[in-house]
Each structure stands twice: as structure tokens, then as C-alpha cells.
Amino acid sequence: MSAAIKNLFSRAAPAWLQAGPYALVFLLFFLLPLALIVAVSFWDATEYELIPAFVPKNYVAIFEGCASGPDLCVTFKTYLSTLKFCFLTWFFTLLIGFTVAYFLAFHVRTPGMQTALFVLCTIPFWTSNVIRMISWMPLLGRNGLVNDGLMATHLISQPLEWLLFSPFSVVVAFIHLFTVFMIVPIFNSMMRIDRSLLEAALDAGATPWQTLWNVIIPLSRTGIIIGSIFVITIVMGDFVTIGVMGGQQIASVGKIIQVQTSYLQFPLAAANAVILLLVVLMIIWGLTRLVDIRKEL
Template identity: 55%
Template sequence: MALFNHTADGAMDAAPPTAEQLADERSGERASWWQTGPLVAVLLLFFGLPMLVVLAVSFFDFSRTEIIPAFIFDNYIDLFRSQVTLRLYLSSLKFAAIVWLVTLVLGFNIAYFLVFHVRSLLWQIGLFLVCTVPFLTSNIIRMISWIPFLGRNGIFNQALEGAGITSQPLEFLLFSDFAVIVAYVHLFTLFMVVPIFNSMARIDKSLLEAARDAGAGRFRTVAEIVLPLSKTGIALGSIFVITLVMGDSFVVRTMSGGQSASVVSALQNEVAALQYPPAAASAVIMVIIVTLMVAGILRLVDVRKELAR
């Protein structure tokens, strides 16, 4: 009899929605479409349409003076056959991976300190604003400021020599891959801090207290509670950092002194030489690679589901 009652209750819970409920649902869906419609229109106009033009141009032929409408795969074939292009893609991926890892470690620890070690909300806001102070100046100024600091006769080398740590200036500090990574980390760490901070701020502090009462150490608490509950912020921050690094060329060109290059810098050179079809093909491949990287991150973390909690 109990099983029968339970089944009956389940049937009552699964009763079909009424006409009024269906009408409310349809009205809510229409309202959602009206709200997202302007954004969709803007994306189609300013992103979708230009990408279709770039895709079409990537199949065109070209000469020194003109673009010839055609449908050929030569631009993509030359792209995949070029060892130089392959090294450029590997260089861009290398910078993206290293900068992502460094900014993740820094961003996670900064956010963890602000959320769980700074008790006062006023102090949290104040310290968080301190993190944003560098963004009040131009990215170019913040990047170029590293040149007198890391240069051969810069502040850092003079401090090392004055302290007797080194007998001569360190050459690798400036105009090298190291300088590129330092500049990227300086520019993009905040893009990792903000989303992780927002995710951690939503964690119930009683969970950490319960874990400590159960005998869990700090490392285990972070690994089993804080880290899983912060994965949305980590995913969003990773998307920001990776896409920004992959799409940049100015930092690589300036901070490496021309000794390193990226796909985007090569693309800019092709545009300057009026080689639009090869540049368009390179841009399409870059968009595909970045899209696959973002899709991989979103496959690991269902951001929409996590934000809906």
C-alpha cells in the first residue's frame, strides 16, 4: 500500500502543466529572445559578417597588385607546409601556456588571500581596488615601463651588481622570451584574479570551518573544497588570458626586441605587404585554434550550469 501511495504521489507530481503554465513559459521564452536579440544582432553584424568575409578572402588568389576572386586552397596548403608558420604557432602556444600557468597560480593565491584571509569587507574592496590601479594607465605604458627596469643597465641589474649577487648584467632579462612572459603576466593577471575572486566569494565559509573541524589540513581543504568550487572562475579567467595572449603581437614584438614572433605579428606583416588572402587564411586557422581551446575549457567546466547555481 505504501508503494502504491508513493507511486500515486509521484504521478501527481508529474502531472502535465496547465494551459496557463504553458502560456507563461512561452511568454518567458519570447521575453528572453527579445532581451538577447540586440546582442545577437550586434554579434552577427560586427563579428559574424566580417568573419564570413575573411573566410571568403582566404580562398582567393592574389598578385602583387590585386586580389583575384577564386576558390583555391593554395593559401592553406602553403600555410601548413611552411616550417616558419609552424614555429610561429608553436611560439604563440608556448607563450599562452606559460602565461596561463603563471597567471593561474598568482590569480588563485591572490583571490584566496582576499576572500579567506581578509576578514573585513572594506579591506577586501580596498585591496581589490589596489589590484586594479595599474589598469588606470595604458597597456603600452605599463609594458614599456619594464624596459628601464630589466635593461642591461636597468634598476634590477644594478641592484644585483650592487648586492654582489652578479658580477655583470644579466642579458636574458630584456629582449627575450622571459621579458615577453613578464610583460604578459603583468598585463593579464587581473583577468585571472577577478573571475576567481567572484567564484571564491560565493563559497560558504562554514564549509572550510567544517573541514578544519574534521581534521583536514589547509592543502586538503583547498584541493577538495576551494578548488572545485572555484572552477568556474578558473575557466573564465583561463579563457580571458589565453585569448588575449593568442591575439596579441605588440608585446612579443616590443619585449623580445624582434628576436621572437607570433602568428598575429606575421599576419600583420602580410597585411602590410597587401597579401590579404594568406593573412585571411592564417586568421581563420588562428580563430579555429582559439575556438577549440575555449571549447575544451568549456567542456571541462560547464560554466553556464555553475553560474546558475
Template identity: 80%
Template sequence: MSTSPTTLPASTQAPGRSIAAWWQAMPLSLVFVLFFLIPLALIGMVSFWDFNEYELLPDFTFKNYVSVFDGCSNMDEMCVTFKTYLSTFKFSFLVWLITLVIGFTVSYFLAFYVRSSGVQTLLFVLCTIPFWTSNVIRMISWVPLLGRNGLVNQSLQGIGLINTPIEWLLFSDFSVVLAFVHLYTMFMIVPIFNSMMRIDRSLIEAANDSGASAWQTLWNVIVPLSRTGIIIGSIFVITIVMGDFVTIGVMGGQQIASIGKIIQVQTSYLQFPLAAANAVILLSIVLMIIWALTRLVDIRKEL
């Protein structure tokens, strides 16, 4: 007489599964703690230290945070800190807006106008080609193009459109935004394209059968269903631009200020507590932006 194997109840299996899940999560958790939480805690601790020209002085003082907002109580003129944050927010907003338009357009074309999956893959890979080289190389490549004697100015002068070189093409807000868009548009394309590929095509057919125009279908069907990708891409772009200092330094000719640039300069002068205080403030603002964006959509539920 054969006997069927005994099946353990769920309550008996649960502890083993729980332990296995903890073991699986432990390596990533250790990496997260060692390389993210502990460095952040150290930055927060150092931001309350004192310093002089030669050394750091372990202490607990708010002097660094007061120094960050020094002069901001003057209502007649905006302080340097507020001007710098406004400049950083300006670049973040412009880059976010431009990358959103480009990313949504490219993703929409790939997802709904390219029928062949092979062609989709090929075109998507072509979008990633700039990422095959270093960010620094891609950024510096704009210098010989946009410079006073660069290819763009020489071409425009050659065909008679301008008589003198255009000065604002390089080492300006324009060149900074252009470089940012070039470097980070892919961070917007990937999540939006992923969201659009998951849209049920029968919903679009139903909208068309109901008499909806192309714009109505786009605004009322595709955009809401792509919201998760838009939010994820926005988080990527905004957080990267907020902390970037290399691009602003090179493409701005070391003449344009940003919070990341200020932190980099302070560390170069060994003002680590002051730089740490600025980093904590910047991190707090970025986290508030991320929190506000994640309130618009439940990312964990929709992924």
C-alpha cells in the same frame, strides 16, 4: 459587490513575454552580428581569395592554406608554421600557469583571510591600478628596468652580484612572459575571486570539523568550488595571449615569432588572403581550446 482582477493564464501571457524578450535581445544581437559574425565571415571569405603584389583577386582557392603549411610535410625538420605555433603555445602555457598561481593565491587571500568587506574592496581596487593606464605604457615601462643599462642591471652591478649586464632580461622569452603576466593576471584574479566569494563558508567549517587539514580543505573543497572561475580566467588569458602580437614584438625585440605576429606582418605587406587563412586557423585552434575547457565545467549552469 467588488470584483477581483482577472488573471490571464500563462499560455496567454507567453507570446507577449516572448516578443518583449526578443526586443530586449535585439540591440545586442545586432551589435554581435555587425561587429563579430560579419567580420568573421569576411575573413573566412578573403582567406579563399587570390592576390598579387598589387591587388586582391576574388576567387575560391586553397592556395593560402597550402602556403601556410608549406614545407611541413618534411619529416626531417619542423616547418616554420609548426615552430611558430609551438612558440605561441609555449607562451600561452607559461603565462596561463603563472597567472593561475598568482590569481588563485591573491583571490584566496582576499576571500578567506581578509575579513572586512571594506578592506577587501580596497585591496581589490589596488589590484586594478595597473589597468588605469594603457597596456602599451605598462609594457614599455619594463624597458628602462630590464635593459642592458637599466635599473635592474645597474643595481645588481652596484651591489657586486654581477660584473657584466644580464642580457636575457630584455628582448627575450623571459621579458615576453613577464610582460604578459603583468598585463593579464587581472583577467585570472577577477573570475576566481568571484567564484571564491560565492563559496558557502559552512562547507569549510564542516571540513575543518571533520579533521581535514588546510591543504585537504583547499584541494577537496575550495579548488572544486572555484573551478568555474579558474576555467573562465583560463579562457581569458589563453585566448588573449594566443592572438597578441604587440607585446611579443616590443618585449621580444622583433626577434620572437608568434602567430599573431605573422598575421600582423602579412597584413603590413598587403597579403590579406594569406593573413586571413592564418587567422582562420588560429581562430579554429582557439575555439577548440575553449571547447575543451568548457567540457570541464558547465559555465552557464554554475554562473
């Protein structure tokens, strides 16, 4: 009996049995909640109750007025505002993240120093996002260090109002919070580049800029795409950063969903969430067309 049990466990389990636990987790914590959100988005609601039904009124309400008039409707304006924050955050996090990853991968020689500096980049994650956002207020406020410094040097005569509770402060906070999501995958891709390719490019007469553009960037594209997906998906659904750094005055899709949820408008919030999910999936689909991530990893 013991020999039979030992023989049973010594053999590899079938593929379906190995994938079973992961499939169950995927079903329970992703597909099922997503299906519930889609179902609730078609429900009806009154001031006092939710009514299970299949009505398109929530989607109609979201796009109400979008087909008439020369001006953009509220929904389109909100999505444009969210996409603007998303693009600016993506651009600056990519610029900073690529620079930091390039320095760590190609200019820091010892593995110990690379590890130390890489860990240094993760130190902001040791504190809450809210605390990191609040830390900008003494710097960017009307009586903050930036305004006091500019006024002390007579570069301005009165405090700059747009430094805090503005689109500028929202983008600054996004960059501060999410740059590390760009650094990590790009650094990982750069560390996998064969250094002999760089030597071959230099031996062939390529300048450092040509080597960067024709060798390093193409070989780092997997990390760039993965980092871009991380940053874009987080920013598109964010409402805390925009609420805190925007002074509750700037609209975003995530903020609208949060407000609707707080007012117990769950079907309308679910419909907005489904539309947001579709928009994000289209962006991710476009990014994954640029590189086959599964092949590259």
C-alpha cells in the same frame, strides 16, 4: 487608445523580440566580420589587387614544407612558440591570481578592505598597455636597475643580456598585463563559496591544505576556467607585447598576421587568422569540457 497602448506595453514582449537587438549586434559585429575573414582567406591576390575567388593556395602556402623533412616547418615552430608563451603565462597568472584571490576572499575580513584591495589590483588598467610594457625597460635593460643592483652586489660581473628583448621579458610582460584577468573570475567564484563548508571541513579534521584542495579549488573551478579562457585567448592573438618586449625578434602567430597585414597580404593573413581561431576554439572547447560554465554561473 491610450489604454490600449498602455496595455500593450504592460505585457512582456515576445522572446524573439527581446533577443532581436542582441542577435543583430552579434550578427553585425561577430558573425559578419568572421564570415568576411573566412571568405577573404580563399581569395587570390597579386602585388596590385585582391581577386575574389575560391582557391586554397593561401592555406597551402601556410603549411608548405610541413609534410616533408624531419624538421618542423615555420608554421609549426611558430605555433609551438606561441603555445609556449601561452602555457607559461597561463601557469604563472593562475598561480598569482589564485593566491591573490584567496587572500582577498578568505583573509580580508571587512568588505570595505576587500573592495579597496580589489580596486588596487585594477590600477594598472588605468594606463595604456604600451606604457606598462615600457616601464619594464628601465628595470630589465642592460643598464637597468636589476643589472645595476646585481653588479653592485657582485653577484654578476657583467650585465645579463637575456633580461630584456627575450622570451623572459615577454613572459614577464604578459604576466604583468593579464594577471588581473585571472584574479577577477576566481575571486568572484571564491566569494560565492558557502563559508559553512569550510567550517565543516575543519570540524571533520581536514587540514588547511586538504580544505584548499578538496573544497576551495573544486568550488573555484568555474572562475579558474573563465580566467584561463581570458588569458589564453588574449595571449594567443597578441603581437604588440611580443613585438615590444621581444625586440621585434620573436615570432608568434599574431605577429605573423600583423606583418602580413602591413604588407597588404590580406588573404594570407586571413588564412592565418582562421587557423589561429580554430586552434583557440579547440583549446576553449577542451577547457569547457572540464566544467559546464553555463550551469555554474
